Amino acid sequence: MSISSHEIIITNIQSGDTISYPIPIIKGVIKNNAKTLCQSDKICLKTTTNTSYFKVTNNNFTILIELGIGENNIDLHYCCSAHPFVINYFPRSTQFTVLPLYIICEGHDGNFQSPNTEVNTTESALKRITLCSKLLQSVIAEKLYEENHGRKTFQLENNCTVFKSRLNYLKARKMNQNELWTAIGEEIVNSNLEYERIKFLGFLSCTNYRGENYHENLDYDDVLKITEAYVALGGGGLALFGTACLYAWPETLSQVIQRFEDRTIIDRTKFMDDSCYKGTLGACFSTTLGSVLHELCHTFDLGHTEVGIMGRGFDDIYKDFLCEERLDQSNDLECQKLKEKSGYGSLGKFVRERRKQKGIVNNIFLTKSCVTILAYHRWLNSFQLSDKVVKFDPLTKLVSSTAGLRVIELRDEENGMVLLHWIFDGRILKYSFKLPEEDLQKYGCKYVVFVEDNHGNILKHVNM
Numbered sequence: 001m002s003i004s005s006h007e008i009i010i011t012n013i014q015s016g017d018t019i020s021y022p023i024p025i026i027k028g029v030i031k032n033n034a035k036t037l038c039q040s041d042k043i044c045l046k047t048t049t050n051t052s053y054f055k056v057t058n059n060n061f062t063i064l065i066e067l068g069i070g071e072n073n074i075d076l077h078y079c080c081s082a083h084p085f086v087i088n089y090f091p092r093s094t095q096f097t098v099l100p101l102y103i104i105c106e107g108h109d110g111n112f113q114s115p116n117t118e119v120n121t122t123e124s125a126l127k128r129i130t131l132c133s134k135l136l137q138s139v140i141a142e143k144l145y146e147e148n149h150g151r152k153t154f155q156l157e158n159n160c161t162v163f164k165s166r167l168n169y170l171k172a173r174k175m176n177q178n179e180l181w182t183a184i185g186e187e188i189v190n191s192n193l194e195y196e197r198i199k200f201l202g203f204l205s206c207t208n209y210r211g212e213n214y215h216e217n218l219d220y221d222d223v224l225k226i227t228e229a230y231v232a233l234g235g236g237g238l239a240l241f242g243t244a245c246l247y248a249w250p251e252t253l254s255q256v257i258q259r260f261e262d263r264t265i266i267d268r269t270k271f272m273d274d275s276c277y278k279g280t281l282g283a284c285f286s287t288t289l290g291s292v293l294h295e296l297c298h299t300f301d302l303g304h305t306e307v308g309i310m311g312r313g314f315d316d317i318y319k320d321f322l323c324e325e326r327l328d329q330s331n332d333l334e335c336q337k338l339k340e341k342s343g344y345g346s347l348g349k350f351v352r353e354r355r356k357q358k359g360i361v362n363n364i365f366l367t368k369s370c371v372t373i374l375a376y377h378r379w380l381n382s383f384q385l386s387d388k389v390v391k392f393d394p395l396t397k398l399v400s401s402t403a404g405l406r407v408i409e410l411r412d413e414e415n416g417m418v419l420l421h422w423i424f425d426g427r428i429l430k431y432s433f434k435l436p437e438e439d440l441q442k443y444g445c446k447y448v449v450f451v452e453d454n455h456g457n458i459l460k461h462v463n464m
């Protein structure tokens with residue numbers, strides 16, 4: 001028997017695993033036999049229908065593949081070695097789903113703003129938004145997997161669909177973010193879309209960046225001011241976004257990695273640069289995709305945290321898709337300053353600590369209470385409908401649920417910042433918990449008690 005020169009090891013998925021979303025992020029390493037002299041800078045992935053190549057950097061690789069429903073036989077080839085692999089894909093059956101919408105306002109042609117090197121039709125927008133919604137499924141699954149909750153994620157109701165709004169596009173361009181969110185939300189509620197079981201990920205086609213008003217001294221807030229129908233806002237059943245940076249998003253899976261790596265400098269006199277001051281197309285894709293993840297997570301009832309995806313840590317979502325560290329240190333510093341300016345306190349210190357602990361640079365994580373909320377959330381599980389209820393008695397401060405409590409958060413009423421949390425994710429259920437008086441006193445009287453139980457029931461009590 002001959003000994004293979006290289007061992008191809010998948011580190012995050014086992015052959016034979018079953019997942020509920022179509023695009024797994026497959027990570028792995030190449031282990032070389034001591035006597036091996038040959039090597040390669042790429043790994044080849046073969047399926048019955050497709051052959052694609054991915055980079056190998058310092059013996060690490062990351063592979064993206066779109067699976068068909070059912071069993072997927074994959075062959076990995078590296079240099080002179082091969083590794084067969086099986087992943088099963090079965091969408092989870094559930095009534096609670098997410099539907100991406102491409103919202104075309106009245107009078108608008110549906111073409112999003114883009115350089116003429118990009119296709120910017122409605123059809124292209126649908127492809128880009130569908131693909132990136134699937135990538136967000138993958139990111140959430142990885143985050144839950146990293147925290148030992150298995151690869152739970154949301155299910156898509158359908159690919160991105162056109163929603164024709166009765167709101168005139170010129171009127172939309174005069175509205176602020178809250179007005180847009182409210183107007184579109186009302187239209188959805190009054191449409192035949194089943195808003196009680198579907199969360200909507202909406203993108204407005206008519207966003208208009210007025211580059212002629214750009215000059216070098218503008219900071220990020222000023223850039224937003226020269227962008228009409230700009231919005232990035234999520235909560236309740238709707239996360240709504242502008243499309244000024246949709247041109248930076250890929251249309252096909254094979255473009256994803258290349259788009260994240262694109263270091264082309266954005267011409268800010270023509271197109272919106274939403275890249276956390278990094279200025280490249282790749283960073284623009286990363287920041288805007290990360291912000292969609294952040295807002296989508298608000299619709300899954302997550303609050304704000306000082307760090308991570310629910311802070312300003314979502315800019316670096318590209319790190320989940322690339323196998324090498326491509327961060328430009330000087331730009332990173334600039335970005336860090338911005339984050340500190342944004343009022344999230346001792347973020348810099350925490351991130352440095354976290355980097356030290358993990359030995360890597362990664363802001364793409366959810367804090368423990370956020371992960372726990374998702375792990376027991378209705379949109380990420382196929383729970384039977386529950387007749388159990390969560391209760392909070394403001395007099396005794398007792399939280400209870402006969403289904404068993406999973407997570408309690410105390411949030412700042414003003415900005416949704418998570419101040420304190422209690423997690424009960426063990427096997428033995430906890431049915432009631434008294435909020436410690438001394439903790440409540442510390443935060444004065446204006447807070448929200450957020451509770452989620454083992455059946456995904458949620459309670460939000462505003463303490464006056």
Ligand SMILES: [Zn+2]
Nearest residue numbers: 005038079080
């Ligand atoms: Zn070899």
Ligand SMILES: [Zn+2]
Nearest residue numbers: 294295298304
């Ligand atoms: Zn937010």
